[in-house]
Each structure stands twice: as structure tokens, then as C-alpha cells.
Amino acid sequence: MHTTTPIAPPVRVGIVGTGFAAQLRAQALLQDSRCHLVAVAGRDQHRTKEFIDRVCATPSLQPAAVSSWQELLHYDIDLVIISTVNPDHGPAARAALLAHKHVVVEYPLALDVPLAQEIIQIAEAKRLLLHIEHIELLGGVHQALKQNLPKVGNVSYARYTTISPQHPAPRKWTYHREDFGFPLTAALSRVHRLTDLFGKAVSIKCDCQYWAHPENSDYFIACLCAAQLQFAGGFMAHLVYGKGENFWKSERRFEVHGDQGSLIFDGDMGELVTATGNEPIAVGDRRGLFQKDTTMAIDHLTAGQPLYLQPADSLYSLQIAAAAQLSAQTGATVTIET
Secondary structure, three states: OOOOOOOOOOEEEEEEOOOHHHHHHHHHHHOOOOEEEEEEEOOOHHHHHHHHHHHOOOHHHOOEEEOOHHHHOOOOOOEEEEOOOHHHHHHHHHHHHHOOOEEEEEOOOOOOHHHHHHHHHHHHHHOOOEEEEOHHHHOHHHHHHHHHHHHHOOEEEEEEEEEEEOOOOOOOHHHEHHHHOOHHHHOHHHHHHHHHHHOOEEEEEEEEEEEEOOOOOOEEEEEEEEEEEEEOOOOEEEEEEEEEOOOOOOEEEEEEEEOOOEEEEEOOEEEEEEOOEEEEEOOOOOOOHHHHHHHHHHHHHHHOOOOOOOHHHHHHHHHHHHHHHHHHHHOOOEEOOO
16 A cells, blocks of 8 residues: 555546546536546547537536547646546556556456556556545445444355346447456456455356357347355355346345344345344445545545555455456366465
């Protein structure tokens, strides 16, 4: 862990990306008087200009529309926020840090572990901010889980399932084999919630299946990943992630079972089950988390306020996702090095 030298406002910011996360980032920056949004880089110039018109209605305050993240790095900016397709995360973050820019990046930091390790080392050597977004840790369900976890006693089993039907599956990067990446890497928050709650994993066995798009095999219409993790605490956890046309009912369920009780979270409804009965658990709102994450990053840059996780935390989850990918490819249980 290292500290960065505070920046005097306004913090000059460039955004890479024009999707949903980039929009929420831009809106948060435009509402923060400590920030100045200088430029937005997108892969399509027309879409980038549309994005800027949508998020910033005042022409005199609109940021520049930039054709690539490489061009963005030539601007006079302090901070680069990377909210683009997954394969660009690592290269853009690495280049930004080498250009002496602070970096906020959506997970995953990179699609492969060695590049992620190199990026973290660069940030540490240059004493620059590298913040990897994991807003799931700020959400109401996760906070309620952490607060109530001691009540189940010694954990014996956990299960986390997220299923997202989509009909039809869109032909966009989130359903593109290369742009999306291995599902548990792309959806790294699922792994990260487990490691944040339960610590070190010992081994993982994973199966993964794609259903190819009938007209273009570069895309898929559905995917399913099912992993079994063994944790150092001596218990097993199952992680299931699926999306697309082969599913017909949404599911977002997290269960933790222990020798004193069980925690069951179904959607945003939670309950503690013990020998004395069932007790409902209040769950906070999921809205506004990107704004909260952005504000915390600016607080850190301008006033040295602490962030809610370190890059090494995200890197460890990425290492588990890489082990899951290896297991899916080989059919073997993979030992996770500590």
C-alpha cells in the first residue's frame, strides 16, 4: 500500500468509454465542483458526441470528444477513468500510469494476471492512484452480509447464484467471446464478494459452457459458469453465473450456512434463520454506488481519504478467476497459491 500526493482541485479528468458505467461516472464528475471533465474517448466518434450531448447539456461545459484512449493521454489531465470493453482495461491503465496519470478502472483490471501484476507495480513505483472499482462491496446486500455473518457461527457452506435471462441476447461486447472474456473474470465481482467475506481459497473446480450465436460464432447467446471453491476455513462454496437466452427466470441469491444459523438473501430481501426462528434483515439501497465510488476516489486524490479496497484485493480475486478458467479448460481441480 502506498500514499499519493493530494491534488489541488479542480481534478482534470478524462473518461475512456461511452457505456452505462461511463455515463454514471460522467454524471458524478459533473456534479462535483472539485472536478473538471476534460475529454471522453470512445471507439465510435458519433456515439462519443452523442454521449457528451446526453450527459452534459451545457455546450460551453462539454468535454472534448476523443477518438481513442491513446489520444486521450495527450490531454492535460490528472485522472483517467477507464469504463470501456474489458480487453482495453489493462493496456489503457498501464499506459495511463506510465504517462503519470492517476487511474480509476472498472473490474477486471486486466484479463490476465501478469499484466494486472505489472500495472499494480507501476502504480506503486510511481506513487499514483490505482483504484479498481468493486461497488458490490458498497451495496446493501454485501454490507448486510458482512454485518450479520458472525451470527451464523462457523461457516459450513455458502452458495452464490446470479442468473440473468436476456431475450434476445444482444450482439454487443458483453456477449462477444473476446471482448467479454472468461465469464468469472468479466463478472469478477462474484468472486470478489466471496473472497471479501471468507478470505483465502485453497482450490477451485469450474465448468463453463457457451451457446454460440447461430450467425456469428464470435458471439454467444448464453453462457454458464459453475465453480466449487474450497476455502481455507475448511468449507465449500458454490458460485453460479449465467446469462442469456437459455435462462427464463432471474435469480440473485446468496446463502451462508453455519453451525449457529443461516443467512439467506434473495434479491434485496434478507433473513437470518436460527433455532429461535426467522429474523428479517434490512438491506440498503443499491442505487448511487458509482457516484459513491467516484466521490471516494476524488476524496482520496484531493484530501488523502482512504479507499474501501486495495488493488491487491482485486488482484487476488483475478487470480482465482484465472484458476477457474484453467480448471474449465482442463477439467481438473486447480490449487490456488497463497
